[in-house]
Amino acid sequence: MYKIGxxxxxxxxxxxxxxxxxxxxxxxxxxxxxxxxxLVKSEEYAVIYIVEDLAARMEDELAKYKGLPLPAITxxxxxxxxxxxxxxxxxxxxxxxxxxxxxxxx
Amino acid sequence: xxxxxxxxxxxxxxxxxxxxxxxRKGHKLLKDKRDELMRQFLEVVREDKxxxxxxxxxxxxxxxxxxxxxxxSDPQMLKEALMCPKKDCSIDVSHKNVMxxxxxxxxxxVSENGADACNYGxxxxxxxxxxxxxxxxxxxxxxxxxxELEKSAQLLAEEIERTRxxxxxxxxxxxxxxxxxxxxxKMKLDENERGNTTRxxxxxxxxxxxxxxxxxxxxxxxxxx
Numbered sequence: 001m002y003k004i005g006x007x008x009x010x011x012x013x014x015x016x017x018x019x020x021x022x023x024x025x026x027x028x029x030x031x032x033x034x035x036x037x038x039l040v041k042s043e044e045y046a047v048i049y050i051v052e053d054l055a056a057r058m059e060d061e062l063a064k065y066k067g068l069p070l071p072a073i074t075x076x077x078x079x080x081x082x083x084x085x086x087x088x089x090x091x092x093x094x095x096x097x098x099x100x101x102x103x104x105x106x
Numbered sequence: 107x108x109x110x111x112x113x114x115x116x117x118x119x120x121x122x123x124x125x126x127x128x129x130r131k132g133h134k135l136l137k138d139k140r141d142e143l144m145r146q147f148l149e150v151v152r153e154d155k156x157x158x159x160x161x162x163x164x165x166x167x168x169x170x171x172x173x174x175x176x177x178x179s180d181p182q183m184l185k186e187a188l189m190c191p192k193k194d195c196s197i198d199v200s201h202k203n204v205m206x207x208x209x210x211x212x213x214x215x216v217s218e219n220g221a222d223a224c225n226y227g228x229x230x231x232x233x234x235x236x237x238x239x240x241x242x243x244x245x246x247x248x249x250x251x252x253x254e255l256e257k258s259a260q261l262l263a264e265e266i267e268r269t270r271x272x273x274x275x276x277x278x279x280x281x282x283x284x285x286x287x288x289x290x291x292k293m294k295l296d297e298n299e300r301g302n303t304t305r306x307x308x309x310x311x312x313x314x315x316x317x318x319x320x321x322x323x324x325x326x327x328x329x330x331x
């Protein structure tokens with residue numbers, strides 16, 4: 001059985017405690033890097049959510065774990081609202097695989 | 107295109123023809139694999155896009171509710187209320203094989219230690235908090251599914267890129283170079299064959315010439331005697 005982790009600022013992550021997620025409050029990207037590294041290393045987490053604005057500042061760290069089958073590291077909007085980072089990410093994946101953005105073109 | 111550096115012999119020709127056939131079969135298979143992966147990938151991404159839009163919309167609403175809950179009650183109280191959840195959410199992971207890419211499949215297991223979903227006493231918390239928490243519970247499944255789909259999309263995208271590189275390498279580098287080498291060896295062998303025939307013809311000519319010369323010599327000798 002794996003756990004679900006949630007990394008972000010306090011206001012964004014507080015609610016997820018109620019769902020039974022393991023919540024890690026961080027104040028900056030450096031701290032988030034350390035926490036993420038520890039969580040991945042522990043191999044106890046199948047899913048780790050990271051608040052978008054933090055994820056945007058630690059892309060290099062996220063790229064390291066892309067090839068691993070677990071954990072699934074996913075970004076989600078924080079309390080300040082969606083920055084569109086998650087969508088951009090999907091778009092980049094489509095562009096990489098297909099060679100052109102064929103899904104998001106309006 | 108680069109031609110392989112091999113000796114122009116029949117044996118090499120046969121070997122390279124065999125390799126060319128293998129490359130052609132491999133190319134066809136990989137191309138099929140790429141197309142199927144692409145189809146699966148697009149399916150995943152389409153679902154993920156819809157899900158993400160829904161989750162983002164729901165989350166902004168949930169954050170609003172939490173802000174209201176935080177405003178009407180003491181933040182410390184809010185923290186205390188949520189700190190020790192009754193629910194314990196864990197994930198069971200199984201794996202699915204999509205065209206030899208192993209993608210995870212998540213099954214959520216929520217264990218609730220109590221009859222109600224609320225994990226705090228109702229006396230000191232506001233009704234807004236209840237609403238926010240129940241809203242959040244509503245999108246929990248979507249959140250997990252989204253994580254699963256995004257991971258699958260990532261892994262599939264990588265595999266597609268790799269397969270595409272292989273297909274292109276076979277199509278534009280390996281196969282043309284084999285074809286060119288086969289052509290070059292064939293030409294060289296034909297050239298040798300022609301050289302041989304010409305040489306034989308030349309030798310035959312020389313032999314005939316010598317015979318004529320000899321015959322003439324003999325005729326001249328008999329006339330003299």
